[in-house]
Amino acid sequence: MPEFQYIARDSAGRQHSGTAPAQTQDELIRNLRAQGLLTMEVKLLKQKTGAAISLNPFDYRSIRATDLEYSFHQLSMMLHSGMALLEALAITAEFSRPGARKTWVELGERIQNGEGLSTAMAGHKVFSQMTMQLVRVGEHTGNLDQALVLASEHLEKRRLLRSQLIQALSYPIFVILFAIGITIFMLVKLIPELKKFIGIMGRKLPPITQALIDTSNWINANLPGITAVLATISVTLFLLYQWTPARLWMDRAMLHIPLFGTLFRLSGTAVFARGLGTMLHSGVWLIDALQTMENLLGNRYLALCVANARERVAQGSSLSAPLMESGAFMPILPRMIAVGESSGKVDDILAEMARYHEDLLERAIKRMVGIIGPVTTILIGGLIGFVYAAFLTAMFAAAGGSPHK
Structure with a gap:
């Protein structure tokens, strides 16, 4: 105490x-x-935590979402057992990383000065709007321990969903970059050496070898210009993504990219269903929950569709109608929400839809990785095979042909 x-x-x-x-x-x-x-x-009086000094430099990073996930679960268990909030926060701070401990200590100090937990959280950017909404409702209803459990589960589901999406995108990106690296190495280093060797032999180059060497010469001669163009395109795309109209267009286009667009739509649908269902189940009003979801969705086009739906709901419309008209989310979501609106179980329907789309996303990721693996292997193998064919053709021409005059 x-x-x-x-x-x-x-x-x-x-x-x-x-x-x-x-x-x-x-x-x-x-x-x-x-x-x-x-x-x-x-x-x-400052309390001694008795925490040991950590020699791991990563322990001194500021508080992260994974810290919140585990700490919320610990806080919930302590509150459920009857422990006072300040004492629970003190214990949480004691067993947290040094970098995260400061946040819990500051929360305790602000609560001691008369603020509520949700109000104290507002001073820290690490706590999302959804987390503060859940905590605020838990404070008003006297079910703060349950609200913290919901917040912890939401963070866990979001972390798993993000890791699945990163895993799905990192593999093809790595393979593509690897293929580009091999191509550049061959065209810039290997092919010029091949040209010197064949030039010493004094033989006429076969067409396939000549085409490869011409490509290498062109890239070597224009490498600074190519680099400048690629850098300009990258910077331009980055700046355009910061401009709201361009970002809306780009985020909308991302939902229709072959193969990857389905992943983005499944991810956005799962995040929306999970977050909205969690808040409605905890007692957050629909309008407030929709406004919170606008800030949680990373895709700004999906966020715009949710904002339009919120305005329609405020005017007396159902939630399913504007979502169905937008067509941004997976088609089954608004239809099932309509069923939930008829039965009065929207939160249960959303929870089921979240599990359903998370399962679909996991399957889609496995299917995409299964497709990309063989395709990239064929492409890289074809590229290397083409270079070897050009090399061997030149060797055979040098060994069996006559000197070029």
Whole structure:
């Protein structure tokens, strides 16, 4: 329990000072008043956490989403067992990484000054709008432990979904970059050496070898220009992505890219269903939940569709109608939401839709990796085979032909 140092006066004007434990500063003032003392000054004493010094430099990074995921679960268990919030926060801080400990300590200090947990969280960017919404509802309903469980589960599902998507995209990107690297190495290093060797032999180059050498010469001669063009395109795309109209168009186009577009739509649908269902289940109003989801969706086109749906709902429309008209999410989602609106179980339907689309996303990732693997192997093998064919053709021509005059 936190320890406070106080200075107070009794009815005769005599000064009293000392230390006393209390959950909050207000509780200490009430206790002193019950003893006939008027509080003049109260100061929180810093508590020793007893935490060991970590030699791992990564432990000193600022608090991250994974820290919140586990800490929320711990807080929920302690609150459910009857422990006071301040004591639970102190224990959480004690067993957190040094970089994350500061956040929990600051939350405890702000709560001791009379703020609620959701209000204290607003001063830290690491806590999302959805987390604060869940905590705020939990504070009002007296179910803060359940709200923290929902927040922890949401962070876990979001982490798993993000890792699946990164895994799906990282493999093809790595293979493509590897193929580009091999191609550049062959055209810039290997082919010029082949040209020198054949030139020494004094033989006429076969057409396939000549074409390869001409390509290599062109790339070597224009390499600075090619690099400048690629850099310009990259910077231009980055700047355009910061411009709202261009980002909306690009995010919308991403949903229709062959093979990858389905992954983005499945991911956005799963995130929307999981987040909205979690907030509705905890008691957040639909309008507030939709506004929170606008900030959680990374795809700005999907966020715009949710914003339009929120405006329509505020005007008296159902949620399923504007979502169905937008066509941005997977088609089954608005239809099932309509079923939930009829039965009064929208939160349950959304939870089921989240599980369904998360399963579809996992299958789609495995299927895409299964397709990309053989395709990239064939492409890289064909590229290397073409270079070897050009090399061997030149060798045979040099060995069996006559010197070129």
